């Protein structure tokens with residue numbers, strides 16, 4: 121297909137490539153990569169286009185839509201093994217994969233609320249989930265993958281045989297190749313208990329202290345913090361499936377929908393109220409039952425936008441929560457605008473990436489926290505101005521950013537290692553971050569969360 125506009129789900133970013141390709145098989149991906157005359161550079165792949173930054177821009181280049189790569193290929197490994205893997209094509213969405221696995225009583229530890237994102241759009245970028253007993257970012261679960269490189273070769277990498285090359289590929293932010301499929305570590309499905317609590321936001325230092333205390337009582341926690349109120353979800357993994365019964369489907373569905381509204385129209389009061397109303401002892405469910413799929417939206421509708429900041433040093437939690445709230449209040453006093461709230465994740469770092477080098481989820485096995493400001497109007501200039509003003513503050517407080525999830529990033533605010541990058545796949549957006557990183561630029565190990 122020649123020249124058409126493509127837009128991200130939330131309609132904030134558009135691109136007009138010279139060529140759009142919808143490959144049905146590997147040969148068609150290879151043919152496109154090997155033919156720069158008819159498929160001009162930069163050539164990029166896209167999944168569901170649910171990114172929130174300019175990462176999907178390839179103006180005058182080529183966009184390869186991976187929607188046709190939508191098969192879950194199957195399981196490998198003994199069924200009684202805790203380390204089974206599922207092989208899945210890059211265009212499969214998380215919602216489809218979760219449902220497929222649950223039918224076999226399996227699951228991924230990574231189960232964020234978004235169901236539309238594809239495996240290909242997540243394994244070489246970064247992501248976050250307040251996972252329960254397992255890594256909270258998808259690349260930590262990758263045992264092997266296949267991709268098409270800049271010369272059109274189909275390359276296979278596995279953790280067992282090429283760990284360093286695999287990790288470099290997964291840190292490349294899609295500038296090294298087109299991912300075709302991945303093998304992801306999964307585990308027996310388990311039930312979790314989710315308990316929702318509402319707190320007044322009040323003083324930042326006191327709020328941070330209460331959050332950490334509540335975090336220590338459970339396996340993990342996710343929260344939404346607004347300038348006025350805070351809603352926290354405590355999550356426990358329940359041992360022995362047979363001992364627990366899942367909450368009624370209707371109740372789970374009502375909860376999912378109220379929660380979904382809070383993502384579509386960030387942080388509706390209904391969600392915070394729900395926290396005050398849900399009865400003890402909470403809901404019992406598989407995590408994937410609370411995953412959402414987002415239908416198409418119009419530019420007039422409110423729809424979630426966010427800007428990502430990972431803090432790998434959990435010791436700075438109180439300082440950051442207090443500072444972020446103060447920053448938002450000061451910004452509101454000065455401009456009249458404040459974000460709808462902040463989404464808080466505790467992400468368990470895992471896999472070789474945690475040990476390897478500077479970048480997202482490095483710094484050793486342990487816990488990072490992610491605190492993302494959110495807004496319901498992705499194109500509101502006041503929101504974008506907030507993001508531009510906030511990023512330097514966050515970086516000064518130890519945050520790391522991501523070119524696929526942090527809004528309005530400038531050169532110098534993210535470093536993409538020049539060793540990963542191939543010109544065929546490099547767009548002007550990503551090119552502004554390419555940096556020659558010095559050998560030995562590894563990040564120090566960070567403390568982990570105390571566990572009860």
Ligand SMILES: Cc1cc2nc3c(=O)[nH]c(=O)nc-3n(C[C@H](O)[C@H](O)[C@H](O)COP(=O)(O)OP(=O)(O)OC[C@H]3O[C@@H](n4cnc5c(N)ncnc54)[C@H](O)[C@@H]3O)c2cc1C
Pocket residue numbers: 129130164165166167168169170171172175176186210211232233234236237238239240241242244245246247248249293294297298299300383414424524525
């Ligand atoms: C409402 C909403 C809620 C969200 N909630 C969360 C959340 O809780 N946790 C979280 O982590 N994220 C969340 N996100 C962000 C989203 O999960 C990520 O941006 C994700 O990368 C989107 O996946 P995608 O398939 O749409 O990728 P796309 O937007 O299509 O692409 C993302 C990047 O990956 C590249 N790419 C895509 N496919 C391939 C491939 N096969 N090979 C090589 N490169 C490829 C693209 O070129 C692009 O650079 C949310 C987003 C929205 C809109």
